[in-house]
Amino acid sequence: MVNILSPINIFKREPKLKLLFVASEAAPFIKVGGLGEVMRSLPNALRALGHDARVFIPKYATIDLEKYSLRLELEDLRPASSEEEDPYGLFVSNVLRYENDSAETVAYFLENLEYYEKRANVYGYADDAIRWALLSRATLEFLRYSSWRPDVIIACDWQSGLVPNYSHTIYKEDPKLSAIATIFSIHNLFFQGMFDYHFVSQMDYDAGREAIPAFNDQRLLKLNFMRRGIMYADVINTVSPTYAKEITTPEYGEGLHELLSERRSRLFGILNGIDIDIYNPETDSNIQFHYGPKTLDLKTKNKSALQQKFNLPVRDNVPLFGIVSRLTDQKGFGLLTDAAEPLLENFDIQLVVVGSGEGRFMTFFQELAKKYPQKVGIHLSYDEVLP
Numbered sequence: 001m002v003n004i005l006s007p008i009n010i011f012k013r014e015p016k017l018k019l020l021f022v023a024s025e026a027a028p029f030i031k032v033g034g035l036g037e038v039m040r041s042l043p044n045a046l047r048a049l050g051h052d053a054r055v056f057i058p059k060y061a062t063i064d065l066e067k068y069s070l071r072l073e074l075e076d077l078r079p080a081s082s083e084e085e086d087p088y089g090l091f092v093s094n095v096l097r098y099e100n101d102s103a104e105t106v107a108y109f110l111e112n113l114e115y116y117e118k119r120a121n122v123y124g125y126a127d128d129a130i131r132w133a134l135l136s137r138a139t140l141e142f143l144r145y146s147s148w149r150p151d152v153i154i155a156c157d158w159q160s161g162l163v164p165n166y167s168h169t170i171y172k173e174d175p176k177l178s179a180i181a182t183i184f185s186i187h188n189l190f191f192q193g194m195f196d197y198h199f200v201s202q203m204d205y206d207a208g209r210e211a212i213p214a215f216n217d218q219r220l221l222k223l224n225f226m227r228r229g230i231m232y233a234d235v236i237n238t239v240s241p242t243y244a245k246e247i248t249t250p251e252y253g254e255g256l257h258e259l260l261s262e263r264r265s266r267l268f269g270i271l272n273g274i275d276i277d278i279y280n281p282e283t284d285s286n287i288q289f290h291y292g293p294k295t296l297d298l299k300t301k302n303k304s305a306l307q308q309k310f311n312l313p314v315r316d317n318v319p320l321f322g323i324v325s326r327l328t329d330q331k332g333f334g335l336l337t338d339a340a341e342p343l344l345e346n347f348d349i350q351l352v353v354v355g356s357g358e359g360r361f362m363t364f365f366q367e368l369a370k371k372y373p374q375k376v377g378i379h380l381s382y383d384e385v386l387p
Helices: 034-048 113-117 128-145 162-167 218-222 225-232 241-246 257-262 296-309 333-346 359-371
Strands: 018-022 052-058 070-077 093-099 105-111 152-156 181-186 235-238 267-269 320-324 350-354 376-379
Touching: 018 034, 018 128, 034 052, 034 152, 052 128, 070 128, 093 128, 105 113, 105 128, 113 128, 128 162, 128 218, 152 162, 162 181, 162 225, 181 225, 225 257, 235 241, 241 267, 296 320, 333 359, 359 376
Parallel strands: 018 052, 018 152, 052 105, 152 181, 181 235, 235 267, 320 350, 350 376
Antiparallel strands: 070 093, 093 105
16 A cells, blocks of 8 residues: 555645545535535645645536536546446546636546436435446546546545545556555545445445445445445545544444544544635625624624524624534534523524424424524525525
């Protein structure tokens, strides 16, 4: 395996690195959640340090081609191992590239009609395992033919967890790919594949040692992509030093704590940051009244605008709490379901909730808004602008 055991300092090195992020989403092209935002901000920050950082994602039908002009980079890519694996040519793909205003290639798009462009959504299909295996395998096949070769591939979450697996098995002797280091980046350990790991039988358990099945093999649906990413990557990183320690424990390790403990010498936590160019209250177009350190009093006007938008009484003297999140138990909403009503009954406060997720929590907030219409405002779907 390639030795890259200083991931925090590696980005300060000379010469500058060539980096390829592989993910299921990346803003501004396509964004469903936090991963998409990281895939915009982190490569941008690395480019600002002088590195050649690019992303590789599927070309979804919802990507605005008028806004983002794409050029053909590679045609007729065949990631399947044989014609028997792909008798109808469903996996044959193209790779397109996007250049920024400085004529730098910053993104590649895997173009495939059957598995990406025909789909209305990014996630949630019965054949998602095939879609993400295709993304992982196609990335490496593309690099075999590309004149640009990264020093490091960063595979993000379970959707690209097979990249390190393919790299260190099928492609381990490839003269171009064997020299590329792999990092597996964990943003959410809970999601590990096409199943809930809590209910996997011993018959279906994936230890990660057997070969990756063909695209059209039903066993692919039972693979633990997350486990395989952790097992085969040269380095694993996650969202903070604290979380990197927590996930080696039974309480937070989501069933993978023993594996993560075994690989702890290769496990690092790098604290998430914020894009201060996009989320700048002095320039953010989504904020009605811009403010800065010397004009903090304008925040009161934004508070009033938010109260109006959610049909809450406009009051300066009431504390207004905001929640923008995926509504899941993993985020701690089970605690709020017990505490919300006593808080609203006994304190003069307002609450605004923006997000979607598990039905029980969405129902809970709907009922809460009905019971306390003067105190609770809800928007139970993802929104880039609100609140």
